[in-house]
Amino acid sequence: MSQKTLAPAKTAEDLAKKQRDISIAEFFEKNRHLLGFDNPRKALMTAVKEAVDNSLDACEEARILPEISVELIQLSETRFRVIVEDNGPGIVKEQIPKIFAKLLYGSKFHKLAQTRGQQGIGISATVLYGQLTTGKPATIISKTGKAKKAHQMKLKINTQTNSPDIIEDEVMDWEEKDRGTKIEVDLDGSYMKGRQSVDEFMKQTAIVNPHATFIYTTPEAQQTIFSRVTEELPSEPKEIQPHPYGVELGKLIKMLELTLAKTLHQFLTSEFSRVGAGTGKEICENASLLPQTKPEDMTREMSEQLYNGIQKTKIMAPPTECLSPIGQEMLEKSLKKEINAEFYCSVTRPIFVYRGNPFQIEVGMAYGGDQPKDELASVLRFANKVPLLYQQGACALTKSVLGTNWKPYGLQQSQGSLPTGPLTILLHIASVWVPFTSESKEALAHYPEIIKEIKLALQDAGRKLQSYVHKKVRAQSQLERANLFERYIPEVADALSRLTGENKEMLIQKMQEMVKKDEIKQAILQMESLKGDVEDQTKIAEENEDEDQ
Numbered sequence: 001m002s003q004k005t006l007a008p009a010k011t012a013e014d015l016a017k018k019q020r021d022i023s024i025a026e027f028f029e030k031n032r033h034l035l036g037f038d039n040p041r042k043a044l045m046t047a048v049k050e051a052v053d054n055s056l057d058a059c060e061e062a063r064i065l066p067e068i069s070v071e072l073i074q075l076s077e078t079r080f081r082v083i084v085e086d087n088g089p090g091i092v093k094e095q096i097p098k099i100f101a102k103l104l105y106g107s108k109f110h111k112l113a114q115t116r117g118q119q120g121i122g123i124s125a126t127v128l129y130g131q132l133t134t135g136k137p138a139t140i141i142s143k144t145g146k147a148k149k150a151h152q153m154k155l156k157i158n159t160q161t162n163s164p165d166i167i168e169d170e171v172m173d174w175e176e177k178d179r180g181t182k183i184e185v186d187l188d189g190s191y192m193k194g195r196q197s198v199d200e201f202m203k204q205t206a207i208v209n210p211h212a213t214f215i216y217t218t219p220e221a222q223q224t225i226f227s228r229v230t231e232e233l234p235s236e237p238k239e240i241q242p243h244p245y246g247v248e249l250g251k252l253i254k255m256l257e258l259t260l261a262k263t264l265h266q267f268l269t270s271e272f273s274r275v276g277a278g279t280g281k282e283i284c285e286n287a288s289l290l291p292q293t294k295p296e297d298m299t300r301e302m303s304e305q306l307y308n309g310i311q312k313t314k315i316m317a318p319p320t321e322c323l324s325p326i327g328q329e330m331l332e333k334s335l336k337k338e339i340n341a342e343f344y345c346s347v348t349r350p351i352f353v354y355r356g357n358p359f360q361i362e363v364g365m366a367y368g369g370d371q372p373k374d375e376l377a378s379v380l381r382f383a384n385k386v387p388l389l390y391q392q393g394a395c396a397l398t399k400s401v402l403g404t405n406w407k408p409y410g411l412q413q414s415q416g417s418l419p420t421g422p423l424t425i426l427l428h429i430a431s432v433w434v435p436f437t438s439e440s441k442e443a444l445a446h447y448p449e450i451i452k453e454i455k456l457a458l459q460d461a462g463r464k465l466q467s468y469v470h471k472k473v474r475a476q477s478q479l480e481r482a483n484l485f486e487r488y489i490p491e492v493a494d495a496l497s498r499l500t501g502e503n504k505e506m507l508i509q510k511m512q513e514m515v516k517k518d519e520i521k522q523a524i525l526q527m528e529s530l531k532g533d534v535e536d537q538t539k540i541a542e543e544n545e546d547e548d549q
Contacts, residue, residue, distance in 0.1 A: 025103050025128060025162040032132070035125045036440035040078065042390065043129060044189030045198050046440075047082050048072075050122035051183055052205060053386060055086035056212065057116050058181070062089035063233055066212040070202060072191065074219040079134065080189045082126075085182040090144035093151045100127055100140050100183070101155040101164030113237040113322045114430055116386050121439065126185055128157050133188035137167045141182040143174050150174035191219050196389045202226065203338055204380055204387035208326055208428060210334040229333045234324045240432070241273040243318040244283070244310045246356020253303045256295045264298070264306070265291035274316040286312040318358050320351045325430045326385065331364045339424055342368035345464040346426075349457045354449040359431035361450075363457040365465055371422035377401075377411075379418065381444075382428040388442055395443035397427045400454035409462040410469030423465075427454060486512070 032038070036046035048070055059066035064087060073081040091099060103124045127138040143150035154168040193199055202216045206226035211233055214226040247255070261267035268280040275283070284291045287309025289302060298306070326334075331346040346364040353359070371378070381388040381397045392398050406412075406419035413419045435445040444450065493507040 025157050025159040032125070032129055034439045035121065035129075036390075036442065037125070037129045040188055040190035041192055041196070043187065044072070044080060044082070044191060045196065045201055045389065047126045047129065047185060047187060047189070048084065048198050049201060049386070050126045051082065051084035051185075052214075053116040054123050055084060055088060055181070056209060056385070058088035059086060059212075060233065060236070063236065064088060065228065065231065065233060066209070067215075068212065069215045069217075070198075071217040072198065072219045074191065075186065078188050078190065079186060080191065080219065081184060081186050083182070083184050085177075085180060087177070087180045090179045090181055091142040092144060093142075096140055096142055096151065096153050097155055097164035097166055100124055100138060101157045103128070103157070103162055113239045114324050114384055114432055115237070116384050123183070124157065126187075127155060128159070130185040130187040131156050134186045136186045137165075139184040141172070141174060143177055143179050143181075146178040150177070201387055201389060204382070204389075205385075207334045207338050207380070207426070208331075208382050208385045208387070210326070210330045210337075226338075229337055230330060234326070235321075237324040237432075238321045240319050240322045241271060243274060243353075243356035244268075244272050244313075244315055245353075246318075247272075247307075247310075249304060249307045252307055253298075253300065256298050256303060259295050261295055263291060264289060264293040264295060267295050273318050279313065279315060283309045283313045285309075317351075317353050318356060320358055320360075322432050323351065323358060323360050323430045325360050325362055326428060328362075331362060331426070331428075335364050335366045335424075335426065339366040339371075340369040341366035341371060341422075341424070343465070343468045345461055345468075347457050347460040347464075349453055349460070352449065352453050354447055355433075357431060357433045359429055359434075359450065359453075361453045361457045362426075362428040362430070363454075363461045364426035364428075365461050366424040366426075367465055367468065368422050371424060373422045374420065376418040376420055377423040377425055380424065380426045382426070383434045383436070383441070383444065384430060385428070386441070388444075390440075391437070391443040394437060396446045396451050397429070397444055397454060399446060400451050400458060401425060401427070403451070404455055404458045404462070406462070409466040425458075427457075429454075 036049075037043040052068060052070065055068045056066055059068075067087045069083075069085040071083040073083070075081055100123055103121050130136065130138055137154040137156045139152065139154050141150050141152045149171045150173065152168070152170050152172050153166060156165040156167060157163075158165050191198065199216075199218065202214055202224070203226070206212070206214050210229040211231075212226075213228045215223065216226065217223045255271055256267065259267050259271055261270055264284060265277075265280045268275050268283055269277060281291055283306070287305045289305055289309070293302070325348055328346040328348045331348075332344050335341070335344050335346070344364070344366050347362065349361045349363075351358050351360045379392065379398060379401055381392065381395060388395065388397075401418060402416060409419075411419040411421045411423065429444065429450065434441075435447055435450070437443045437445050489508055489511045493504050493511060496502065496507050497504040
């Protein structure tokens with residue numbers, strides 16, 4: 001019986017020959033689903049999202065009211081051309097290839113301020129997906145001023161080196177534009193209407209960006225204009241230093257290695273927010289370290305002492321000018337513009353902090369109108385003014401809605417599900433660091449501090465909704481009573497006619513006039529009541545919530 005010959009064992013040197021660096025572009029070339037390009041329908045929406053986010057950020061940083069055009073052209077059954085054009089500040093020629101054709105390149109990753117994009121992956125990932133599925137380069141046109149020429153480039157990404165390949169580079173006249181940027185990408189995709197479509201993305205983006213105008217053209221050549229509702233730009237988020245509570249030990253050690261500060265005390269006061277001279281000394285005392293210690297002399301053990309000293313010291317919450325919320329008034333105006341309802345309310349919670357990072361929760365509600373009465377409420381989720389259309393069930397925003405008891409607010413709800421009724425719930429988190437569950441930025445991680453704040457915001461808005469719903473129910477009840485009486489007017493008139501001898505028809509006419517006058521009076525009273533203070537049921541709702549908890 002013959003024995004099978006075993007192959008010679010491989011040495012460590014043999015295995016080492018196969019090891020090599022992996023480019024970030026190569027990694028995402030094989031794992032594009034991590035960036036939101038995991039199916040044709042989602043890929044089309046993600047491409048539009050990344051381009052629109054870039055345009056909005058550029059306009060807001062330059063303090064320009066955004067006017068953004070989005071056009072989808074269907075080239076074949078599965079192929080589309082995405083064209084996004086803005087009126088932003090434009091991009092200087094040298095930066096165009098790096099911004100659009102190099103992954104992990106940008107100005108926002110180390111910036112502690114509220115922005116849509118942050119990692120420098122989004123728009124270059126769109127270019128990468130386009131070249132993978134069609135083999136064609138992306139075309140970018142950019143102009144930085146009225147008297148200047150525009151630069152047009154056709155770009156691809158060299159995935160082995162994660163660097164841009166410039167296919168064409170030319171100067172051109174772009175007379176119809178004083179300044180701005182335009183990108184065209186051909187890619188494989190699927191256009192469908194519905195909740196997770198490009199149509200829905202554009203509508204939701206218009207709701208949370210009331211200062212922007214969007215011109216959207218579908219593959220069917222149907223154009224929709226989402227006009228801005230305000231001429232005022234949102235407050236500009238300002239960059240802040242990291243807060244001591246948000247820095248982990250490894251990051252602290254790295255900061256000590258890179259700092260230009262001469263002493264430990266100077267390091268604390270110059271590299272962190274909310275650390276003044278007194279707080280810096282207190283941290284050193286709690287850490288049992290000398291304020292004059294040189295950062296380069298800090299050992300790992302001394303760094304851990306410093307870290308523990310920070311945790312023992314009471315430090316003010318980080319500054320809040322790094323955030324730019326939508327605001328209650330603007331949120332309500334936007335909801336009124338895009339959703340046909342009969343009642344609107346909004347709430348902006350005070351700024352809270354988790355892991356040293358400030359964040360703010362906003363909630364808006366639209367009730368009644370054209371919305372279906374017997375279906376589950378619609379939930380619109382946003383992070384830093386960007387719609388989150390996918391992974392709803394995995395998101396902390398959705399979990400907070402499901403965990404709220406909606407029955408005290410006049411809505412039906414099955415256990416563990418969304419409330420039923422003609423209601424749209426909008427939730428927005430504004431933060432310098434949004435804890436997404438993945439690189440595709442589609443759902444929020446379940447941080448207890450965030451979920452608690454979302455629930456409090458939902459309860460605040462829910463109390464306003466409760467007041468309206470209860471008053472509407474009372475008005476409906478009074479109307480039904482009036483209608484019931486009106487049905488029996490002929491019988492009552494007949495009885496009165498026999499008792500008094502009055503003409504029956506005249507009695508019917510007088511009683512009908514009385515009912516109508518009463519209906520008008522009651523209607524006026526109800527309208528005034530509904531338009532008045534919607535907080536009159538707050539105490540009852542709070543008591544109900546306390547009982548539920």
